[in-house]
Amino acid sequence: MSDEERRDSLADQAAAWIPPWERPTPPKPEATETEPEPPADPDLGTGAPLEGPDRTKIDAAGESVGEPEAVPGAVEPARAAEDAVGGDARPGEPEGEGGASGVPGKRGRRRPTPEPEPAPVLDxxxxxxxxxxxxxxxxxxxxxxxxxxxxxxxxxxxxxxxxxxxxxxxxxxxxxxxxxxxxxxxxxxxxxxxxxxxxxxxEGQSVRLTQAALETLAVIAYKQPVTRSRISAIRGVNCDGVIRTLVSRGLVEECGTEADSGAFLYRTTTMFLEKLGLNSVDDLPPLAPFLPDDVEELADATR
CATH class of the missing domain: 1.10.10.10 (Winged helix-like DNA-binding domain superfamily/Winged helix DNA-binding domain)
Structure with missing residues (x-):
């Protein structure tokens, strides 16, 4: 064969060549009862089907055969996912913080908190x-x-x-x-x-209130809550200094403001009741026996 004919033959072979990955797979012949089993791979031992990690049967061709077998002690996928997210306690398990296994994260009914022991009754x-x-x-x-x-x-x-x-x-x-x-x-x-x-x-020191302080304190006790202007109007004199004295001694205190004028309101304190030995201001004696007979005439004259 000449060189020219050889080159044409090689060119035809190259054009007709098909890569292995593009070649069609030939159909497998159907297995018969008399067909011999494929030879065992010397590296894998006998020709028995292999088992995968999940106990799935694997034949010599590398394909799985049949359903996976249950492995003793293995956790089912659904149950494993439920345990991971913390499922409720299953029937038959004790209802606690961790179910039957006590694993944190599994939700269950909390055990009731023990009540404190009652205090002993004194005789x-x-x-x-x-x-x-x-x-x-x-x-x-x-x-x-x-x-x-x-x-x-x-x-x-x-x-x-x-x-x-x-x-x-x-x-x-x-x-x-x-x-x-x-x-x-x-x-x-x-x-x-x-x-x-x-x-x-x-020890010889006088701590008594002045007459003006006593009068102002009496007005506040019977008219409380009352403003400074109202106290001054009842007494007829300015009472700002006296009220400051009573507040500093803890006998009188502020208790808000009047809605109309915004003036401060004053009332007696707990110390006032304590010093007088009273339980409330309702225990103060009535004023009627101490009022003069011509009180109405005096009231009309001041108007």
């Missing part, structure tokens, strides 16, 4: 002693509810016990007494011994 003698000890150190009247909370006892027991203590002090003739004042209870010296107490406390 009458111990309750009486505890109340007396507290009343000796208080610097202002203390309410029955506060005493009940401190002692962790029922409020229904505190009031009767305080009444019993007060009656016992009076019957024994002590120089002090227990009485209600400013909405609470406190120990006070008896009025018949006031001169001795005053001599001990004051």
């Amino acid at each position: 009458d003698a111990e309750l009486r002693g505890a109340l007396e000890a507290i009343l000796l150190v208080v610097d202002q009247p203390v309410s029955e509810l506060t005493l009940a909370q401190v002692l962790e006892q029922s409020p229904e027991r505190i009031g009767p016990m305080l009444d019993e203590i007060a009656a016992g002090y009076t019957a024994a003739g002590h120089g002090f007494e227990l009485r209600r004042a400013a909405g609470g209870w406190r120990l006070y010296t008896r009025p018949e011994y006031a001169t001795y107490v005053e001599r001990f406390v004051l």
